[in-house]
Amino acid sequence: MVPKEQELTATQGAPAALLNGLAILECFSQAQPTLSVTEISNQVGLHKSTISRVLQGLAKAGYLIREESSGKYQLGLGVLSLAAPLLANLDPRLAARSYLEKLNEDTEETAALALWNGESAIVVDQIASPHQVKHTASIGTQYRLWNSSSVRSILANLPRPLVNDLVSEGKIISPEGTKDTSALVEELEAILASGYAVNDGNTTPEEFGVAAPIFDTQGKILGSIVVSAPRNRVEYQKKRELLIRSAVEAAKGITARLGKSSEN
Numbered sequence: 146m147v148p149k150e151q152e153l154t155a156t157q158g159a160p161a162a163l164l165n166g167l168a169i170l171e172c173f174s175q176a177q178p179t180l181s182v183t184e185i186s187n188q189v190g191l192h193k194s195t196i197s198r199v200l201q202g203l204a205k206a207g208y209l210i211r212e213e214s215s216g217k218y219q220l221g222l223g224v225l226s227l228a229a230p231l232l233a234n235l236d237p238r239l240a241a242r243s244y245l246e247k248l249n250e251d252t253e254e255t256a257a258l259a260l261w262n263g264e265s266a267i268v269v270d271q272i273a274s275p276h277q278v279k280h281t282a283s284i285g286t287q288y289r290l291w292n293s294s295s296v297r298s299i300l301a302n303l304p305r306p307l308v309n310d311l312v313s314e315g316k317i318i319s320p321e322g323t324k325d326t327s328a329l330v331e332e333l334e335a336i337l338a339s340g341y342a343v344n345d346g347n348t349t350p351e352e353f354g355v356a357a358p359i360f361d362t363q364g365k366i367l368g369s370i371v372v373s374a375p376r377n378r379v380e381y382q383k384k385r386e387l388l389i390r391s392a393v394e395a396a397k398g399i400t401a402r403l404g405k406s407s408e409n
Contacts, residue, residue, distance in 0.1 A: 165191060165199050170208065170224065179217040237359065237367055238270050240402045244370065244395040245272050251391050252372055252384065255281050259288065259295040259356070260368035264316045266295040269368075280352050280373040291319040291329070292347035294356035295369045301336035302358050302366040308333065341393050342369075346376055353379040355388045357396035362404035370396045 168189045172180055182200065186193045200218055203209040207223030241258045248256035249272040259266040265287040273281050288296050296317065300308050309326045311317040319329065336342045344354040354373035361367050372392045379385055 173220050179219045181217045241399045244398045248391050248395045254372050254374040255279055257371045261299050265289045278375055289318050294342040294344035294354045295371050298342040298356040298358045298369040301333040355392040357392045359396050359399045
């Protein structure tokens with residue numbers, strides 16, 4: 146990122162113009178989609194005459210649009226054309242692959258990516274544990290059980306009325322088949338606060354799993370990153386905290402790669 150709040154004219158010629166242009170483009174955000182010359186000048190730290198000159202060039206190139214009524218500027222379609230090659234590669238599976246590999250390497254347990262389809266969490270990628278005894282799932286496996294860590298990590302980030310509908314309609318299978326989510330909301334709130342969900346023998350007595358949510362650039366829940374292992378190995382090797390920390394770090398890395406700032 147080009148640094149803000151500092152004078153960028155120390156570098157002369159074309160490099161300065163390039164840096165100035167990038168600094169100006171970075172001023173625009175979801176919170177501030179339109180900006181005046183003065184507002185941009187205050188953010189970047191450049192004189193308004195310099196700002197005006199660069200703005201005119203960016204508008205001519207299609208990277209900015211000037212609103213005739215207010216004189217303010219907003220991003221143009223030229224920016225989208227620059228981003229197109231990057232956006233084409235923002236497949237969650239591609240974004241997650243290196244993080245899955247690191248999660249598997251750091252924990253020596255099975256790492257998987259599960260994406261949300263609106264009714265279930267579907268395993269779309271997985272790297273199995275190198276141990277002979279391990280927990281794995283076939284690609285395409287759908288999880289609908291409330292007790293699944295992947296499902297709860299996703300539900301915690303959905304609107305509560307939607308969660309209630311999913312449970313009451315039987316699309317998500319709650320513990321003991323209850324249709325009342327009021328008793329389950331506290332659990333979701335705790336998961337939302339911690340940033341991860343744990344399956345400590347909840348689905349099968351032998352399994353321990355941790356899931357952390359991943360989001361798209363708009364902050365919408367996409368799915369979760371999951372690390373799973375035999376419970377007895379987790380207990381014997383005291384790996385619980387390692388699995389939790391590693392899963393959360395992987396999820397944050399994937400979310401950042403997909404374009405969502407941790408500050409959003």
